[in-house]
Amino acid sequence: MYPSRFRYEQPTTVAAAIELLSTAEDPKVLAGGQSLIPMMKLRFASPATLIDINNIAGLDYHRAESDGSYRIGALCRHADLEKSTTLAGDQPLLASAAPLVADPIVRTRGTFVGSVCHADPQGDWASCMVALDGSIVAQGPEGKRAVNVKQFVSGPFQTVLAHNELAVEAIIPVATGVRRGGYLKLERRVGDFATAGVAVALDMAGDVVNNAGIGLTGVGPSTIDASEAAAALKGSRLEPDVVAQAAELAAAASSPRSDHRGSADYKRHIISTFVTRIIANVQRAEMQAA
Ligand SMILES: Cc1cc2nc3c(=O)[nH]c(=O)nc-3n(C[C@H](O)[C@H](O)[C@H](O)COP(=O)(O)OP(=O)(O)OC[C@H]3O[C@@H](n4cnc5c(N)ncnc54)[C@H](O)[C@@H]3O)c2cc1C
Numbered sequence: 001m002y003p004s005r006f007r008y009e010q011p012t013t014v015a016a017a018i019e020l021l022s023t024a025e026d027p028k029v030l031a032g033g034q035s036l037i038p039m040m041k042l043r044f045a046s047p048a049t050l051i052d053i054n055n056i057a058g059l060d061y062h063r064a065e066s067d068g069s070y071r072i073g074a075l076c077r078h079a080d081l082e083k084s085t086t087l088a089g090d091q092p093l094l095a096s097a098a099p100l101v102a103d104p105i106v107r108t109r110g111t112f113v114g115s116v117c118h119a120d121p122q123g124d125w126a127s128c129m130v131a132l133d134g135s136i137v138a139q140g141p142e143g144k145r146a147v148n149v150k151q152f153v154s155g156p157f158q159t160v161l162a163h164n165e166l167a168v169e170a171i172i173p174v175a176t177g178v179r180r181g182g183y184l185k186l187e188r189r190v191g192d193f194a195t196a197g198v199a200v201a202l203d204m205a206g207d208v209v210n211n212a213g214i215g216l217t218g219v220g221p222s223t224i225d226a227s228e229a230a231a232a233l234k235g236s237r238l239e240p241d242v243v244a245q246a247a248e249l250a251a252a253a254s255s256p257r258s259d260h261r262g263s264a265d266y267k268r269h270i271i272s273t274f275v276t277r278i279i280a281n282v283q284r285a286e287m288q289a290a
């Protein structure tokens with residue numbers, strides 16, 4: 001099916017994009033188009049005006065800032081993160097998730113920020129953001145505001161972005177120790193959305209967990225913050241009984257549905273197994289580095 005008719009705008013500055021968002025009829029931002037265009041073709045979305053931000057210079061970055069935070073611009077593609085030679089050292093969770101998002105063609109165009117804005121419960125990046133306690137910077141006519149991802153995503157395919165706000169970047173806060181972590185995803189075939197996915201972020205001081213976060217993909221009506229599971233890890237040395245408890249708490253935090261991808265019990269089992277496996281991978285890497 002073809003999309004409905006729409007007006008097409010190509011602003012070259014953030015200010016011009018915000019002006020268009022404020023004044024154009026029924027506007028929608030187009031970033032990588034990897035979710036929006038399929039939605040338009042299926043007529044699930046029929047915006048009257050498409051505001052293509054791809055000609056705005058200077059939004060395609062991902063970098064560690066001097067203050068220790070990590071910033072990802074609105075036009076940073078999944079593939080930019082996948083191909084990065086520094087990301088694994090700076091943000092190991094993001095580096096392990098990048099090759100698991102969609103397929104190479106989608107990764108070439110789709111953006112990190114666009115994925116969080118799409119707020120698909122099966123989106124991989126939102127879970128990573130939850131685990132890392134990241135925020136999205138929204139810019140509108142009144143200026144900028146940073147919104148923690150746990151408030152930014154307000155429901156399935158819903159965010160708190162105002163109609164005239166552009167998400168300009170994602171911020172990952174400063175690590176409170178050596179940042180470790182990883183992402184695991186069960187998919188029916190390579191390139192598919194997650195049957196179940198787990199993002200674990202750990203900030204380590206030696207072998208002690210200073211801070212932890214766990215986000216779950218595809219096992220509830222929205223991205224899940226498994227905060228009780230993460231709390232169980234804090235202050236621990238990742239002893240086996242602590243890890244087992246966190247794995248069980250993460251599974252309990254999920255609310256999967258039985259469907260053609262597997263039963264709810266099976267998906268809960270996957271969540272628990274993935275938490276254990278990610279932490280074992282972190283510990284193995286630590287031992288090899290020592
Ligand atoms: C075949 C296929 C497989 C896929 N598999 C996966 C997968 O396994 N895991 C996964 O996580 N994703 C998957 N995706 C989705 C893909 O990752 C998209 O790239 C992503 O969800 C959206 O990013 P985008 O830049 O393409 O956004 P777009 O499609 O351009 O936009 C998506 C939505 O976000 C809004 N938006 C985008 N950027 C901004 C911004 N800066 N400010 C305000 N609003 C904005 C748009 O208005 C729109 O509502 C898949 C897509 C396809 C087509």
